[in-house]
């Protein structure tokens with residue numbers, strides 16, 4: 001079986017992130033790294049293989065030169081090889097365009113299962129897995145807290161099963177492979193890259209592709225083709241001092257009043 | 266011309282840029298391991314003077330691959346010396362006791378077996394030691410013989426094919442929890458190393474209490490009372506002091522880096538404190554005296570770090586000399602202690618509290634100054650190399 005894990009190289013969420021003048025993400029002033037939420041996807045792919053499913057794990061990223069750092073880190077955690085789609089014309093591409101590039105690259109590589117994180121830690125839209133499933137014409141099983149796979153390959157068939165915790169119900173979902181899944185940060189801690197993994201990752205193959213290789217025209221992607229653009233961005237104001245309620249017998253009422261005013265109750 | 270990157274107070278010289286991506290990846294894994302599994306607990310371990318679950322800790326360290334990491338084969342990662350140094354730096358930024366556990370296991374016990382042992386000894390011990398499934402210790406120092414180990418009293422006598430080992434070893438890190446001990450002893454041919462399973466009859470270990478330093482590390486006294494070992498327990502490939510001294514060279518090299526980590530941790534605490542603590546209506550970091558302390562610390566840490574990297578690169582090229590390791594250990598531990606003491610003054614009364622890492626590092630570094638060759642010994646090594654005159658005797 002072939003598992004493709006989509007990973008994104010994002011500005012460090014603990015850094016002081018911001019936007020460029022054209023509304024695109026500022027990738028200069030903050031160091032970037034493998035999106036933490038994608039580490040859970042990697043961990044689940046590795047767990048599936050460790051559970052006895054015979055599979056080749058390929059990581060896929062769309063991003064600038066440095067994005068290969070994210071692939072190296074993923075490969076150091078485990079897995080077999082990686083694909084890096086990199087093209088000057090990709091800058092500014094939105095989720096819809098990204099899903100097109102990912103879908104073309106996944107079709108080109110072949111797949112039985114695509115695993116994504118629940119969202120990226122930069123844009124946090126969380127829509128790419130669903131878009132990807134639509135483009136690939138396969139079932140989507142998203143926001144899973146638990147995922148298992150049975151079966152063998154494209155030919156032999158197989159299923160993916162998962163558990164999704166909702167506000168009112170727990171859903172147990174199952175889909176025939178090939179399929180796209182996304183997993184949450186509740187699926188279990190991602191492993192550290194071990195030293196042996198780090199050393200081995202150096203020797204794993206990373207295939208570099210551009211838009212031409214995928215048969216995508218440059219006007220299908222990039223900022224000019226984007227359906228969603230950032231108009232303006234305002235920095236969150238510095239956190240104001242909290243309000244202290246002195247309890248002189250009316251404390252409870254005052255607290256309730258405060259919460260009601262903020263529409264919490 | 267390209268724009269110079271932003272100033273990073275934690276890496277003022279941009280030493281990070283001298284590292285490969287793999288170097289940084291290894292460093293990050295150790296950093297994360299320490300942050301998750303050791304740093305939150307280590308002050309309490311220090312206070313209690315105990316490592317509550319040393320086996321679990323060892324398995325964790327083995328899991329990331331830090332135990333015997335520079336060795337090839339037998340489940341070891343086979344990293345570079347620079348990468349080992351970076352790991353030591355992160356471990357000791359957490360606690361010198363943690364770095365000691367790793368140094369003794371990897372650079373002393375495993376290295377001795379890997380370098381001087383038989384294929385059988387390697388196969389028996391190295392994979393388990395690398396995984397942290399077994400613990401190792403290294404017995405050279407004795408109650409009456411520290412800086413001058415060549416005069417050791419522990420001895421091994423032939424009895425038929427067997428060896429019979431008797432004597433005492435003192436200040437042995439990991440001693441009472443070890444599954445295997447590498448013990449150095451006098452024989453008719455000179456000093457030789459023995460691989461001793463600690464469950465052999467006649468072997469006993471007792472922990473040394475009342476330590477005020479390296480409290481998050483186990484230190485023991487070993488007694489060897491007619492310990493009978495088979496013929497193949499001896500390390501075949503070395504006779505004389507070259508054996509133990511070669512291993513010590515490895516561990517000392519790790520200390521050159523580790524001490525930079527302890528110093529960095531103290532500096533980090535002091536810098537943060539200086540920025541936030543206010544007296545006379547201003548942050549204490551705004552006073553020139555405090556700034557002079559911080560600037561001097563940063564300068565010494567930068568120099569020590571570059572020295573460590575320089576020695577690491579030489580080691581990876583097979584070009585490092587023992588005198589150069591002495592140079593590094595002497596300077597870096599001496600400066601680390603000075604930095605710890607200076608950092609402590611910046612923290613005022615909080616500087617003596619285990620709520621901050623500073624006094625813990627400061628006390629730990631007293632052991633680091635003494636073990637693996639005291640600062641006096643390394644001074645004499647350099648003095649001898651410079652003058653050609655031996656001042657030891």
Ligand SMILES: Cc1cc2nc3c(=O)[nH]c(=O)nc-3n(C[C@H](O)[C@H](O)[C@H](O)COP(=O)(O)OP(=O)(O)OC[C@H]3O[C@@H](n4cnc5c(N)ncnc54)[C@H](O)[C@@H]3O)c2cc1C
Pocket residue numbers: 369403404405406408409410411412413435436437438439478479484632635636637638639640641642656657658
């Ligand atoms: C926490 C801890 C863990 C340790 N772990 C281990 C371990 O795992 N395995 C192991 O084998 N050992 C271990 N040691 C022992 C350590 O290596 C010795 O303590 C060290 O070698 C010094 O020996 P000593 O304590 O006997 O001091 P001594 O050799 O008695 O020295 C006392 C003082 O005299 C000075 N001195 C001695 N000779 C001279 C000279 N010729 N000229 C000038 N000054 C001199 C020394 O520098 C020192 O200042 C450990 C020690 C500590 C504190």
